[in-house]
Amino acid sequence: MIRRSLPSPSALSDAIRQMAARHHRRIVAGVGTVLLGTGVTAFGIAPLAPDVGDLPVRQVVEPLSAATQGLLPGSLQAHQDGFVLYRNDTVRRDDNAQSLLQRLGVVDSQAQAFLRGDSLARQLFTGRPGKLVAIETSDRHELQRLTARWLSGGERGFERLVIERTPDGLQSRIEKGELTASSRLASGEIQSSLFASTDAIGLPDPVAVQLAEMFSAHIDFRRDLRRGDRFSLVYEVLEADGEALRSGRILSAEFINAGRAYHSVWFEAPGHKGGYYDFEGQSSLREYLSSPLEFTRVSSGYGMRFHPVHGDRRAHLGVDYAAPTGTPVRTVGDGVVSFSGRQGGYGNVVFVQHRRGHVTVYAHLSRIDVRQGQRLTQGQLVGAVGCTGTCTGPHLHFEFRDNGRHLDPLVALRNSESVPLAQNLRPQFEAVAQAQRQMLDAAATVVRASAE
Incomplete structure (x- = not known):
């Protein structure tokens, strides 16, 4: 057995100092290389920021001061103890007070009884269905306000039923208003039939019928239509408080059948019966309609x-x-x-x-x-x-x-005759025709852009 004695700690320390003195540059370079490599590696794998999922979540609830509450909108101040729910629907043919309120999410026996017993409120369920109804309820689903709108006897009028909750309970009233007209653009392409195409773009049936009648003297819509034929139109919508109640007349239309374009624009002047004309001023409105029924067989x-x-x-x-x-x-x-x-x-x-x-x-x-x-x-x-x-x-x-x-x-x-346009009305007609031509161009452009 060979035994070796280890140097004492002091001797070992002296030896290391001597070696460091002799190889100072090599040791410094080696240590720097090791540190640099470690730093680069750490930089490559360390995240730039802590994971959001690991961050602590804390809810803070603080009461508003009296001064801050005074800045709230009036509607919010009125309902600080809850919130208001808004819903709307239409009255159906077989609706009653219970079914309508249930569909609107109202849980209020007092409101049901009021709609059944109040003479004005009962008008919701008489006459033609389809009345527009909008309601406001509390967060406990109690009726706060109900507004219904429907057409009145006049061509441009409508009636508004308002039911409101007051300190004395529910109260009702009937108001009368005037419909406002706005213009809408529409365009479509024939795939099978005219009415299939108008249904596909959501065009109201009365407007689709007008479109067919406008060009019936030039196009047989049962035999002459071709796949790929196109149409564009501008038509009126009559609104009550911003809600569309019914469609009005077509203001202008273009129909391209087998590559040939037909145009029609509505023109009416004081003391002159309104009618449809092409952009050259030739009447497209015949003395007689093509049929006594809208949808014919x-x-x-x-x-x-x-x-x-x-x-x-x-x-x-x-x-x-x-x-x-x-x-x-x-x-x-x-x-x-x-x-x-x-x-x-x-x-x-x-x-x-x-x-x-x-x-x-x-x-x-x-x-x-x-x-x-x-x-x-x-x-x-x-x-x-x-x-x-x-x-x-x-x-x-x-x-x-x-x-x-x-x-x-x-x-x-x-073969019925067309209604001529008086010469003294030509300047007025030209102004209307130019404006409608621009709107028709816009209708076709909007639809092509949305399709693309």
């Missing part, structure tokens, strides 16, 4: 046919339009009611006398809405489709007579 045409009731072949001197009972029937042109009542196989029938010896006949009506001697304007309702007189099912029998001679109604309506 001809079930029996003009000429010889097998009579479904009498069982033999005989001349059919008009056109039959199949439609459900109650479908509105309108006069195709301006005129005066020459007969209104029941007449033999026609059942309930209306005769309208037009200018130049023309007469139109509307037969088998379920009801009559006009009286003899009444003056009518184009598109005004005369009654509703029915099955009175000699018929086998609900439909409208329509005739067109020229000085007593029966004509094919489809041909007569299609």
